[in-house]
Amino acid sequence: MYRVLIVDDEPVIRNGIKAFINWEREGLTATADCANGMEALSLMESLPVDILITDIKMPLMNGIQLMQHSLQLYPHLKVIMVSSYTDFEFVREGLKLGAVDYLLKPTLEAEDLLAVLRRCIASLEEEKKRQSKISRSQLDAVYRDQRKFEHELKRLIVLEQECDYSWVPGWMKDRITCVYMMLDDAQELREIHGNLHTQLLLEDLQESFYTETQEGVAALVTSDNSLFLLLPKGLQEVEPLLLQWKQLLARNFGVSITLGICSLQGIHEIRHGFAESRHASQERFFQGLGKIFSANAAQGLPRRQQDAEIDETPDWAALAEQIRGRTAASNLIKQVHNRWSGGRLDPARIKHEACSLLTETCQNSVDLGTLPEQLDHVRSAETLEQLEGILSRLFEEFERGTAMNLPDKGYSGKLITKALSYMNTHYTEDLTLQSTADAVHVSKSYFSLLFKKQTGQNFIDYLIDLRVREAKRLLVLNDFRIYEVAEAAGFNDVKYFSKLFKKMTGFTPVEFREKHQTSK
Template identity: 25%
Template sequence: MNNFYTVLVVDDEMLIRQGIIHYVDWETNGYQIVGEAANGKEAIKKIEQLEPQILLTDIVMPSMDGIELIQFVKKHYPAMEIIVLSSYEEFDYVRKTFQLGVADYILKPKLNEKEILTTLDKLISKRTNLQQEEVSISMDDVVRKLIHGYQTIREFNYLRDVLQEKTISLIEVFTKPDTELHLSKRKLCALFERMNLPISVNEISIENYSKLFLLYTKEQNSMIEAQKAIEKISGTFKMTIGEPFSETSKMKEIYEAIERTKRFHFFLPDKRILYTNHLPNATDPTFLFDFNHFTHLVKHRQIEQAYSYINEYIENITETYAMEVHEFQSWLGNICFNMIVLVDNMDLNTEKLEENKYNYLKKVNDAFDVQEAVTVYQELIAEVKELLLTNVASPPMIEQLLQYIDENYQEPLTLEDLANHFHFNPSYLSSYFSKQMNQGFNEYLHKTRIEQAKNLLKKHEISISSISEKIGYSDPSYFTKVFKKMEGISPRQYRRKVVDAK
């Protein structure tokens, strides 16, 4: 047993927390880190559980900032000493924290072992009310340091002695954000006890929504049985089981293999449990994504083709595991962002789409697996298609379409010709035209041609076949069929009717 001053570290940046925790030789200097938190709310829970003597906290944090946390601590734990971590631009906040009773502050740009220990030692020399407490070496803390490569020789030797001549297994369990992770050390111990398996369990919190379980036993067969039993545990969480090992020095290597497996969990959403030594091979994608082609499709409003092109590429990435999770999320987020920018340049009413832009990016970045990420993109595609169909800025476009038809009806005009001329997707143009005109493109084209035919039929010198050709029908019999369908009589009967009327 050793006497230490106990410290809780609070900062929303994980790298800063890890740096403070692992780069300072705390115990040699008489201190021990008893916990960490990412914001004020988490810190309060840890304070109530651990009651540290010293609080080392950032000021600007989400959920509950440092000011609120300091106010809470000074009200409920007045004896606790507080040191503030601050950036240069946060000095107004620092001034306020001194008014609340903090002991000192450290500028983040100067954050190093010497600065931290000097500030703490100065605090201890001024405060006679702080007494060192007896704190034993924590197995969980030592494992956490070892897998991140920060352990001291003393800690490594301690872990080696505990795990000597034992079969060891690391198992990581994680779940979706905002979903409670129900699997615990207590449940695993109860399971192994029912099975009469001599397995010891340690539970290490790695980050929010993720736990690492350290299992160890003297009986190798018991570890095999334990892993099989764990596979049968039901729940919404995902699990990675590392290859069993016996040398403590391999723990960091095994943990890194577990972390690499997260890529496969992401691209295999239906697989709940993966073993690090039974993974599919990651290969290069069979084709490269052409961003210019994607841009061309969106600019020409060929949204369905753009969607299909994206899907084809995602399927290829999913089959080859060719990207890390953060790379895929960054790529898809970039696709979503550029899709919105391109649509915004189409002179449409994109106010709602613009409001949702960063929400789409956040959803992609927070996606638990590839299915969730693709669902976000599908939502965006649906919103873009709806926008193109219903946008209030579209009447000038319908006028251009009608003018083009009026000027070219005598040509063999098709919907595809019109779509190509105005850079529309034919399917979209068909829906758009019908919505604006309450009739389809072909119906409108026939009406335009038949109206022109009626004018020409009043002139006796022009034959029926010539009229058919002049208004865009190459087949006179087809012209007659369309005319009779729309007017109820044939072109010849219509001409006689006009003559009789005169």
């Protein structure tokens, strides 16, 4: 809505103007009214205004003076003057300054005011379109440069042969900072929102990075929960900017990120910078999420061992036998904790050892059941604390005889069939993993693992597929607005629905409708 400010020293005129117009119906809001120019100017310094309706003769500051000052604040401001019969000299001056029109107080009618307001709106809309075309053209040029830099950056990191540096902008030839960004709690986000969510989220974070930085490159060159960033200047100048960006992401997107950073001289060292910043970010496994780790710190970060040939490798078979012998899980975790937290092993090696221990534990089980899904949980752990928590839970369940083995005899298939029937009936509602598990009378964790085993999909991804199929049907069959289609298919956020739909189908909802209605 466009904001309107009414300024007149006569309360009856101000109230009359406010009563004349159905502001909301016209796409306007009467933001405020003031009794003189000084009061109005003070208000406008903190409150943007699109249309100013002002008397010409007022105490302290007249309408012409107010118009001059307010146009300096807002060059696109539209001004409507209100005058008496004796103010024509002022009226002419106001029109020269760019006022849209003037209205006479003694004969002021609602229809006249509404007609001038609509002219103001049309002028504002036209200016917005022109500005949008200019901005779009500028953004397209910037976008092309960004994508070119991202593509070349990926090539530099992946290819080991000598590369062409002719494309490199000037700032990349001087001191630069490499940043390896890891999205925290990515597995939890996938379980709640689906596998595509993290990809869409990373694209939003990439866009946010470009919005907040004048120079820099953010490339999706790594895993499905990471970005690699390049920024001009060294660590001292860049760290405050990264802290501000982290806070912005937490506020606007509700996400936490971990950053590994290192500084180097020029793009020729980029592969080293990528490796060092990535190594630094992995320190979150030991020290926790949501921090910034610098590879250029005075003491440096420990170089952890990834090779398989390490002395004193535990006897995983013996440890597994203890678990099968009902040794307390907490005692077993203590045995491996000192080895894993001692600073010698990197996260990948630790997860490999955890998977070995888990696999050995299940070797003699009649049915390994959900072992692959459990191993995926271990590999997705982002910190050592999370990893040990996952193992503790699994070992405790094993002690109770509830882990890995899913006694079937057709029971699991019937249970999931019942769950799918429930989902097909309720997928447009606020359906969750917990509510569906409750509907079939099993625990949430058990149902999650069983659902993945039986269907090959996570619960939330299956649910999103159902909703997108319904959205496709609605788009083809009727002329609902896009937000109505989103709501009817079970999506609460139309913007997110449109992005997800485009990612899954290759078409925007509007393009999909046009394509399939045309082909009918």
